[in-house]
Amino acid sequence: MQYQGQTRILVAVDCIIFGFDGEEIKLLLIQRGFEPRVRDWSLMGGFLKPDENLDEAASRILYELTGLKEVYLEQLMSFGQLDRDPVERTVCVTYFSLINIHKYEKQITDSFHADWFSINNIPRLIFDHVKMVNEAKIKLRYKAALHPILFELLPEKFTIPQLQNLYQQVYDTEFDNRNFSRKLLSTGLLMKLGEKDKSSSKKGAFYYQLDKEKYKQNFQAFLNLIPNPDKFLL
Amino acid sequence: MQYQGQTRILVAVDCIIFGFDGEEIKLLLIQRGFEPRVRDWSLMGGFLKPDENLDEAASRILYELTGLKEVYLEQLMSFGQLDRDPVERTVCVTYFSLINIHKYEKQITDSFHADWFSINNIPRLIFDHVKMVNEAKIKLRYKAALHPILFELLPEKFTIPQLQNLYQQVYDTEFDNRNFSRKLLSTGLLMKLGEKDKSSSKKGAFYYQLDKEKYKQNFQAFLNLIPNPDKFLL
DNA sequence: AAAATTAAACGTTAATTTGACATATATTAA
DNA sequence: TTAATATATGTCAAATTAACGTTTAATTTT
Numbered sequence: 001m002q003y004q005g006q007t008r009i010l011v012a013v014d015c016i017i018f019g020f021d022g023e024e025i026k027l028l029l030i031q032r033g034f035e036p037r038v039r040d041w042s043l044m045g046g047f048l049k050p051d052e053n054l055d056e057a058a059s060r061i062l063y064e065l066t067g068l069k070e071v072y073l074e075q076l077m078s079f080g081q082l083d084r085d086p087v088e089r090t091v092c093v094t095y096f097s098l099i100n101i102h103k104y105e106k107q108i109t110d111s112f113h114a115d116w117f118s119i120n121n122i123p124r125l126i127f128d129h130v131k132m133v134n135e136a137k138i139k140l141r142y143k144a145a146l147h148p149i150l151f152e153l154l155p156e157k158f159t160i161p162q163l164q165n166l167y168q169q170v171y172d173t174e175f176d177n178r179n180f181s182r183k184l185l186s187t188g189l190l191m192k193l194g195e196k197d198k199s200s201s202k203k204g205a206f207y208y209q210l211d212k213e214k215y216k217q218n219f220q221a222f223l224n225l226i227p228n229p230d231k232f233l234l
Numbered sequence: 235m236q237y238q239g240q241t242r243i244l245v246a247v248d249c250i251i252f253g254f255d256g257e258e259i260k261l262l263l264i265q266r267g268f269e270p271r272v273r274d275w276s277l278m279g280g281f282l283k284p285d286e287n288l289d290e291a292a293s294r295i296l297y298e299l300t301g302l303k304e305v306y307l308e309q310l311m312s313f314g315q316l317d318r319d320p321v322e323r324t325v326c327v328t329y330f331s332l333i334n335i336h337k338y339e340k341q342i343t344d345s346f347h348a349d350w351f352s353i354n355n356i357p358r359l360i361f362d363h364v365k366m367v368n369e370a371k372i373k374l375r376y377k378a379a380l381h382p383i384l385f386e387l388l389p390e391k392f393t394i395p396q397l398q399n400l401y402q403q404v405y406d407t408e409f410d411n412r413n414f415s416r417k418l419l420s421t422g423l424l425m426k427l428g429e430k431d432k433s434s435s436k437k438g439a440f441y442y443q444l445d446k447e448k449y450k451q452n453f454q455a456f457l458n459l460i461p462n463p464d465k466f467l468l
Numbered sequence: 469a470a471a472a473t474t475a476a477a478c479g480t481t482a483a484t485t486t487g488a489c490a491t492a493t494a495t496t497a498a
Numbered sequence: 499t500t501a502a503t504a505t506a507t508g509t510c511a512a513a514t515t516a517a518c519g520t521t522t523a524a525t526t527t528t
Contacts, residue, residue, distance in 0.1 A: 008242035054314035080288035
């Protein structure tokens, strides 16, 4: 049985994939090898298949590009402007993902002509992908101000200065290092390791590890990690 | 031109419409007059038309049921389970709306066999509408803890005790009235009127009005209106 | 070998906000 | 005139925050 007299529409799923290389927040984009807009960059995406739900499609698309499974992946929002795709009307459900930039499969991304771009230097994107990226940036800032999601972007072990730099890149601002470390340490999410990173100072900075148990348990807690976060939401 | 070899899918838009009658948080639902699931209740919705975008469809659907325009209406999330609609695969984009319950057009809602249900006593809903309502409740609690959205549910003038009751209904908990009023007054969003509401006490309670200018300006500010809001997010 | 250098780590303080609780007030009903 | 009561305002210790200052551990320079 089917509904009568209704219009069926293409449904696409696009992923906004964030990474952090220690210096900058990056976005994983692919270069189109086909018309329209050959050579322009776009988010990784695909059409929703008849046998998969939205979350599955998003996981598939992320997996196809990065080889990664079980990483942070959350529905962002849906876009349905009439003319957003010049070829044919398409409703697009976007997801945003945070991955450890060192863990993706370079061979796969290469075959997609994919590359990482600094969030501050994004190339020309197709369709309404700029809008999608902007929404994702806002959501990242919003959510990271309240919940410890940015740990998803870090390697297993990291130092407090590295962590602070990550937050500073996300909010494009400087934080007081004394207040920052106090705040983050007070979450109880960090476990100090014996080892030090000596690459960026003589003294070295202790490595920390995320307490994954507490992370999962307290993920929903409201942490006020950033003072006046609304300042950074454009 | 069209994309080749892709499956087109029905796209629906459903609205979760909240109201507040002074006593309880209510949800506006319609009773189905057709199969499948005749007589069961559902959210107000409709299929996305070829000439409208998602926001327009949501506005249309809200308008068709309530006669209201320019009220609080925000995209919630999209649902795409394969079997969510037994008739035919349908991806559904949900919106949630906060309206002044005294302003809707009763004639229209009557013609839809619509009715308001206490959030604590929701009838049997079709498809995955329970899931949608739950997501909407969580988002309402989440957002109301940070931003003054609940004013959207109130009439032009209201008292502090009424406002407190609204918050207590949303979070299904009691707040300390002294701390609550201090917190809400400190937002600077309330303008005291000369008049009193005498309906619920001998002394009467002063009416207040929302400062709409400040409301719009500071809407994005993070207010911490609720202590430990994560306790209420299930 | 001693001194200089520097990021990292730890500390201080006043101001603000919070949570828990107490009291005063305006009005009506008894 | 008094009792009753929701409303309004007040108190205070504890916790949190914002804005700074100082010490430490290691390397590099002298």
